[in-house]
Amino acid sequence: MLDQAYLDKLADYFASGDLEFDFEHGDEARRQMILGCLEKLMDLADQADELATRLIFKGGMLQAMAGIKDQK
Numbered sequence: 001m002l003d004q005a006y007l008d009k010l011a012d013y014f015a016s017g018d019l020e021f022d023f024e025h026g027d028e029a030r031r032q033m034i035l036g037c038l039e040k041l042m043d044l045a046d047q048a049d050e051l052a053t054r055l056i057f058k059g060g061m062l063q064a065m066a067g068i069k070d071q072k
Contacts, residue, residue, distance in 0.1 A: 013019050023034050
């Protein structure tokens with residue numbers, strides 16, 4: 001489901017200034033679509049941050065528990 005190549009392409013689109021160009025030179029419908037996509041991406045980033053924190057914490061808890069078992 002995750003596609004690193006697509007994420008890299010999206011990062012390049014942002015960094016290159018092409019998104020800004022498309023926004024500045026787009027019609028109103030295109031601008032609204034761009035803003036909608038950016039809003040969705042920011043929502044996904046918030047979800048990704050929460051999920052990464054849970055996964056890391058869960059992994060840390062499992063590692064800590066494994067360390068305790070190994071010490072016995």
